[in-house]
Amino acid sequence: MGLMGRLRRDRAVAEVAPEDRAQVLVDSGQMDSTATSIADVLNGGTSEGVTMKEALSMPAVWDAINFLSAAMAGLPIEVFEKTDETGGDTKLTGGVADVLGAAVNDSTTSFSWRETFFAQVFGPGRAYSYIERDRRGEVINLFAMEYERTTVRKVKGRLFYDYMEPSGRVKTYAGKDVIDIAYMLKPDHVNCHNPVMTCASAIRQGLNANRYALTVFGKNGVPPYVLKGPFTAAKEMMRAAADLMKVTRRSAEDGKPILPMPAGHDLVRLGDDPEKMQLTPVQIFAVGQVARIYQLPPVFLQELSKGNYNNIEHQDLHLVKHTLRRWVEKFEQELTLKIFGRGSRRYVKLDLDGIMRGDFKTRIEAIVKAVQNALLTPNEGREMMNKPPLAGGETLFIQGATVPLEMAGTAFNKNAPPAVGDGPAEEPDETTETTETE
Template sequence: MGLIKMFRRGDRVGVEERARVLMDTGGEAAISDVLNGEMLSDAVTMKEAMSLPGVWCAINFLSSAMAGFPIDVFEVVEGDGGDKKIQGGVADVLGAAINDTTTSYSWRETFFAQVFGPGRAYSYLERNRLGEVINIFPMEYERVTVRKEGHKVWYDHAEAGGRIKTYPAKDVIDLAFLLKPNFVQCYNPIQTCAAAIKQGLNANRYALTVFGKNGIPPYLLKGPFQAGKEMIRAAADLMKITRRSAEEGKPILPIPGGHDLVRLGDDPEKMQLTPVQIFAVGQVARIYQMPPVFLQELSKGNYNNMEHQDLHLVKHTLRRWVKKFEQELTLKIFGRNSSRYVKLNLDGIMRGDLKTRIEAIARAVQTGLLTPNEGRQLDNRPPKSGGDVLLVQGAMVPIEMAGKAFSKNMPSLDEAEPKEPKPE
């Protein structure tokens, strides 16, 4: 049976067996098998997906970014005074510590790692007798089952002891990567895009088999062999010499007379292994709608396009998750039609472009587009007395008014010239 045929018999040869054959043969496999996903089974587990650096980087970056935003709670106030920022109570639960053992940052980082990994995350809200949230407890994704009865959604959580506890939807923070039309199930980004992730995993495994034996590629030994034992003994002796030369750093490899070494397969440059790995990073960036620069793929990055990719990340990727998270927290904590709402502060990630933001707000205030208090509200600052009046700079006037302004404020030429005294 040929080696390539063996790799394509996925129903009879396991993944571990195929990996062992690859290592034993020095990586003699076609690059087409790598790209077609023949070196892995059809499914991709979370452990396998996280072993791909692009997936690991995307999940870590997005989850830590969402965990780093300050969380504020506001209450709508009628009038022009602006919304009131709430201190204490649920604001401290969301912003500082969700319970006695877990900080807000740790909770959100793990919460969003579940959203961007398996595709969904849950947390239970504990309330006091007044209905106020006093604690938030994370729920493991694998232990939660979502079901729908009529128009109501319920969450069955399997506790460590085997007991099933059911929670109503109003007490569970539920954030999905993308819900299905039944609003019960969700899409798993890892499984949905398994083919693209397998491509990157296969490229990494193929590279490991090619470069895994002290950087020595597979070769075919030719010689005047008369018997099989003689051929095996000659190959073993040559492997010992090759390994010793590699360890001692000797550039010359002695070969017995009448023997020859012929390389098997293509070299990495010809089979474009590096471009395949770069393409795999781009595929992961597409899955999570991220600019490749944030996955440390800088082959086509420069100062100008990296700055625009930074803006793209905030406008088209993080803004989406910020809005979903804000609305989910507001609905589950305060309910519908509440005057209170949750807001994430994006000033931290926009700090690098603070100069542009301040200049834009100042220009809007100076041209009468915003009042000073409206500009302060955009910067999450409290209003000031007298700041609700539209202002406009008066240094410039219509050209036809220039003479009138001059004649009104300046003395005439006759008055400006000194007069000679009249003779007596």
């Protein structure tokens, strides 16, 4: 093939998705379908590379991204304004509170927007949304910006976002009008680390384990074999292997376990015992690697091989304290800054208590204790249970059964007689004494 022919071929290959490049070369006759360089073509010249599509095909990665994005989307989101009164900050309703908590625009709910937003954060590593304001500067809509169409640049210390619309027109947004959350920013605060690409080798291990399991247990139960024979050329060997694959597959489908072999050829079955190959431990280890990437306790990736009641409960606490809390604070501060600006008395807050909604008994007990110990008013407790306020429910109450030991039984009973030594004795009735003397 001449130089121009190779250039046209390379250009045609570059224009297709990485996972389809091998098939293009095979179809064009430029690469044998059994060549060992298929992995290099798929992975850009390295056996450790992984595409986003491949990573999502690994159940642990799929589960981690779905779980974290749904957890962040399910947290109640509210808007408050700082007050100087001792009664606490004021919860705001309507306007931007409805945009953030109910519907970010006419066609997207708050849950759907946040779920898609954080799926981009935990997948490609970054998510953007444009803030639309009215003439008074109040937020009226939020619109998602596709990760692949957005480019970030810095001019004199300020960020600008170039977004290529489907029409091909590029529109530039100022940093103050774009909600931007990255999995991990690089030192220039312009580019970010992609968790999938950064940890591609660990994810590749899991993908290879899954692929090997398919090789062992797939193909209608036909195990892998080694073909031995008087081969003199690589093409001859690959052709014989291809013919044998067709025969064994047909035999498995027809239920005929006996294969005739030509003279001088031998077919040796490879070991396919999962325990001897450590196939199960390798896949468990791969799930653990994904859990480390996303700082998730393994139980939330459905890895329960070492789970019990006690450590699962502690993993639940770990999730809130060390994983979700980080993303909650990052999201709260980003929304507060971009929506209200620096120095505003208004702020956005996500309620982590909402993650306990599934445990009704624990939630009720916590509210009751808070009300009985003057931490919450009854109406505040009812609000946490989505109940309407009642008259008299704005008063703080506290239990009166706990008193100093020396006052036990007398401190709160006005009709009880005083204890010995607690005070002077009553004066005798003089009229009664005179009558008795007489």
